[in-house]
Amino acid sequence: MDLLNNNFLTKLKHREKKGNLIFLALLMLVFTTSCGLNNVKKTIYSASELPSDKVLVVGRVLFDPPMTEESQSLEGQEIYRYLMMFVCDEKLTPLKEENEIFSRLAKHYRIEGYLDDTFYAVSEPEAFYIEAGVMYKNIYTSSCGYKCTQINYEYLSFPGSFHINIKPGDRAVYIGTIIYQRDNFYNVKRIIIRDDYDKEMPKFRRYFGNMKLRKALIREPAEDAILKIGAPY
Numbered sequence: 001m002d003l004l005n006n007n008f009l010t011k012l013k014h015r016e017k018k019g020n021l022i023f024l025a026l027l028m029l030v031f032t033t034s035c036g037l038n039n040v041k042k043t044i045y046s047a048s049e050l051p052s053d054k055v056l057v058v059g060r061v062l063f064d065p066p067m068t069e070e071s072q073s074l075e076g077q078e079i080y081r082y083l084m085m086f087v088c089d090e091k092l093t094p095l096k097e098e099n100e101i102f103s104r105l106a107k108h109y110r111i112e113g114y115l116d117d118t119f120y121a122v123s124e125p126e127a128f129y130i131e132a133g134v135m136y137k138n139i140y141t142s143s144c145g146y147k148c149t150q151i152n153y154e155y156l157s158f159p160g161s162f163h164i165n166i167k168p169g170d171r172a173v174y175i176g177t178i179i180y181q182r183d184n185f186y187n188v189k190r191i192i193i194r195d196d197y198d199k200e201m202p203k204f205r206r207y208f209g210n211m212k213l214r215k216a217l218i219r220e221p222a223e224d225a226i227l228k229i230g231a232p233y
Contacts, residue, residue: 041110041112042122043122046208047209049122056123056211058200059113061113062178063180064180064182069081072138073138083114087132091129118200128166131160138153163219167216175216176195191220
């Protein structure tokens with residue numbers, strides 16, 4: 001799956017009065033809430049945590065070569081280091097503009113997973129799509145005038161359009177390891193869906209016992225229907 005120059009960097013800026021820590025804290029609370037923290041597909045680590053009407057989605061994401069710590073500058077927001085946020089929806093809708101993928105974090109459900117670490121995300125029992133992936137690259141403050149600073153958010157986005165095939169009766173599905181082969185600027189050159197089912201099973205058994213984990217590997221889409229950047233893959 002070959003992709004050319006399909007990555008883009010977007011900046012979002014928010015302002016607050018310099019030195020007003022309470023206002024800053026409230027701003028960050030409003031910002032993170034507006035970005036859909038309540039929409040995250042919860043990660044669990046035991047069968048007792050999975051509601052009877054939900055399905056567990058199991059997978060992993062990584063970069064080749066791996067992301068380095070120096071690639072992100074987060075000014076104390078270490079929770080976002082190496083964190084991939086997959087924007088999810090029941091259908092695929094192309095972006096009208098580049099930064100729309102960020103606003104979709106507030107409107108759509110998402111799966112979160114740290115690079116090269118297995119996620120166990122609670123999902124609705126219906127098929128859906130991973131539209132795209134988003135990661136923070138930089139979070140920093142800068143001056144915007146007299147007694148004014150602004151918080152700047154820069155993020156990277158990555159191709160998706162992955163169909164997650166959940167069937168009636170599923171309790172847990174394994175979707176594979178998503179590998180983004182990249183250049184030094186995080187442009188994705190190729191996407192590989194690797195089958196690590198046998199490797200993942202021992203850890204899955206420790207957490208979830210005899211729960212059935214059906215293999216439902218992501219099928220490679222004909223093209224990226226969301227970002228519409230780069231060649232079809």
